[in-house]
Amino acid sequence: MTTTPASVTADQIFILLRDWLAGFLPAGLRTAADVVLGVIAIVAVFPALFALTTVFERKGLGRMQNRLGPNRVGPYGLFQPIADGIKALIKEDVVPLRADTVVHFLAPLTLVVAVFMEFAVLPMGRNMALVDMDAGLLFFFAMSASTELSVFMAGWSSRNKYSLLGAMRAIAQMISYEVVLVLSSISVVMIAGSLKLTKIVAEQNQYSGQFPHWYVFTPWGVAAALMYAIAATAETNRSPFDLPEGESELVAGYHTEYSGFKFALFFLGEYLAMFAISGLGVTLFLGGWSAPLQSLNVIPSWVWFFAKVMLCIFVFIWVRGTVPRLRQDQLMNFAWKFVLPFTLLDLVVTALWRFMGQGWLRWIVCTLILAAAYVLMGRFGLREERMGRRSYRYAE
């Protein structure tokens, strides 16, 4: 590593800032202050990012649809989220008459809290994980699993058919795809040999020449990353897996009966979940905060992390702008008949990769197995009826 002191300062700027601020306090309080400052940073940064993302999403979708997107509030419509926030705040908070008020109130709160917890373990830069715990990956999944309960609370307490059906769909979908999410991450754990996210990043932060050792650049890594991406899309209820809020059937799904600020909280929770899951994906497959080329390491590590997360978000938006929505049974079939078996196969291939030792042979073997499985499963595993392009006849 040949980094200049200036770039090291830029890299560690937040850590230095935190230590400097904590330095004003007596020594006994410093650890507590460190934690508090870290929490404040997360609670400040990600909602701000959420606000920006909403406007970028709308503008990006607009451009994909040959529209301008929001452009009235502030320069280029950048202040749109502020206007939206004010609108959400001053809107009447409508609670259905027969709703279970306590649960109805708690649901958005627990959702947002659980999602915020997920950020605690993500290494957002060199030395920038708030809590660097041994079972970090497990913690992340534990937290993301508890968001399901909030979804249920919201759907049940609203006393609305659409809410309840939306919640049940959402939970069924989240559980199904969570299995895939966990299994595809386990491939990484097998190779890195740790559940500790900082260790996983450190493993990937090595270079052969200029090229990094990201897991996505291996056959099993590509497959796992693809499955992770599919599962993450489903887990965050994004298109094409946005059935829980499929407005053509369910109005708005589990948050049909939410309005005003509680609705904004749900909205925030969904986007935060998107950031968190993208952050984890980046950590697991895209090398976390490490630079894509060794020479680019002069740029601070946190810049890379956030750039990669935003790239993932852009892909989310891009997919949303392109595809229609699946049907519920197709969604489940896809999870259990294609994604899950393929992920399991990928686990086996990962083990093969681990034990075949160095050399070019494992590249060929693993690539062939995965590619063949993908093609075959795509062709035969999924289709119940004949599906495909058709030719049409004409009458003169």
Next chain:
Amino acid sequence: MLGEGILKGMLETARNFFGSYVSKERLTTVEYPEKRIPAFANARVFPFLVYDGSDSLGGMRCVACQICEKECPPKCIYIEKSKDKKPDYVGKPQFYPARFDIDISVCMSCQICVEVCPFEAIKMDTEFELATDDRFGGLLYDREQLAKSNEYYHSIHPAEANEVDARLAEEKAKVEARAKAAAQAAAAKTAPGSSETPGGGS
């Protein structure tokens, strides 16, 4: 292969994403209050009454024949005929509308009143920013509000207005010629052999 079609679609959206920054064909949006599309020549919104000269009520071409009132499909025109008569553009005494109301909240811009009008008195406007906070009175236009000058008509539908003017001029010339001929004939009748009738051969 599975996912091929989706990838193809994603390429398409990406092409449109970037295309919308460079191609006017793709990004057809016109940001309305600041920029406007010029009105098309045949555009029609709500009818107005054409008048000649500078006196908006005196020069009105409408003779209160009430054909448009009768033909209007949603019956949004209300006309009251005047008691007295006023000379029209050729000088012939005609009735004029003592009251001419159009309820533009009922009007459906079909242009049938324009087509049935034998006097070229009612035409279609292109003005569409007519929002008002008075739901009833504000949308009921009386003859003062409906009267627009022939110059205005020329400015919004130039080709059509020229055609109308030509037709009216022709008619006027015909009427004048007829009047002249009649006068001549009358003169000839009263003073046979006289050579001092106006317009007569010198």
Next chain:
Amino acid sequence: MSIAETKPERADGWNRPPVTAPDGDGELLEVSMGPHHPSTHGVFRMDVTLDGERVVRLKPGFGYLHRNHEKIAEGAAYLASMPYTDRLDYFCSLTNNWAYALAVEKLAGQEVPERAQYIRVLLAELTRIQNHASSIGFLAQEMGASGTPLMYAFREREKILDLFESLTGSRMMCNYMRFGGCRVDVSSDWLDATSKVVAALPEFADEFEALLTSNEILMARCQGVGVLKPDLAVNAGVSGPMLRASGVNYDIRKVDHYGIYDRFKFRVPLGDHGDIYDRYMVRVLEMRESIAIVAQAVRDIPAGPIMDAKAKIRGFRPKPGEAYGRIEGPKGELGFYLISDGGPNPYRYRVRPPSLINLTVLEDMCLGHNVADAVLILGSVDIVLGEVDR
């Protein structure tokens, strides 16, 4: 909602036998989709009875947009109904105009000049293109495609509507055709603009297809869903792209030879499965054929008058008799049936709306499918409530 196990005869005249859950232990759920459900087209209501998510009965409810069009027309002059026909299927006002004009021309025995015939074909095919494009866009919207195909369709529709506006003065409510011809003559500028727009359309159709046709999700949602058998389609009087998607070769442009369609070279695409995907593809292919027709019409349009010299605007009174004029509208057979008693207004005025008649097979197509599919099937019928309810 109530649970139906043994339902008594319903008071509203819906006298099918009561539906019970097939396995006896499941409960039936009645869901009222519409008229204010976000997925319904306009104000359409579907009373769906569900077993789980499977549709076991579907009762369409319409009439929310009823405006008494036929009765009003019987009390008004012939010409006064022309602007109202714009508002039947407000996506295709020009074809509505044509069908009505055709009926009145038959009644009054009027001839339409050559040039006006060409203009009519031109406008009708442009209407067909924009209707099919946006109906596919709506179908994709129903599938949850976050608006992208719909916006592409509307982008092109916008260009066609600009043409309509510059010719007829209005984008949607064109009110353009008259008995015995057309209202305004087309200028050469307009024809140039049209050929320019039409030249760009095949590329648009390609883009549209690249986005949708081979999309796996669209295929999974559409293929094998909402199948309409040809014999049922014929028996129910279904017409238009829906009928042709079921494989029945019936296009009034070819059957009736109305207008001057015999002079144009075009083919009629036919589907083999009769499912949503076939309906989608038949529309796409018809769009391409229409583009070809427009190009031919722009090329061949002759000079001449656009109105029958004998036609008169005021005091139009056709001789007593009856007439039925029908055309191949974008949605199917659009017909107007008129009886004249010699007066200034028709004695009887009746519309045969393709949307309504195509809608009658909705339940047959939906039974056994998912609710989500019911929404999609409704989208594939391509209805406009203005025409269904009239």
Next chain:
Amino acid sequence: MSPVFYILAAITLAGGLAAVVLKRLVHCALAVTAAFAGLALLYLQLDAQFVAFAQILVYIGAVAILIVFAILLTRGSDLPKEGVFSRTWFVGLVIAAAVFAVLAWTVVQSLRGVPQQTAVPAVAVRDIGNMLVGRYVLPLEIVALLLTAATIGAVIAAMHQKEGRQ
């Protein structure tokens, strides 16, 4: 025995109690979830990260959802007409007391065998993994086999039901 312990214990016990006395079944399920969460926090307090997170993942993420689904699918979410307590509540009480007695007895017995430790043993996730596939591999395999059999059984049962419907 820090104050934190008492707070967590109170939460856990309150959750358990609420699960018993609340009227609506869904509320009971949510109260149980709170108890699970309290338990997980207690594990965390004992520095058993892995167990704590597994507790959240499995109990809150899966078991609680399962309970809730079961309630919803069996229409148990309606308010019971008669009170929360059934007529045979004392039988339940006796059984609960018996179970508690057995557990308490075992805990008290085992405490005697364990030497008093003040230092917390550092157990890494890797160690747990090694133990699971090393010393405890047989129980693990048996459990795995049992679960697989249960899964296959569930699938077969569901398949039969589906065939019957068609």
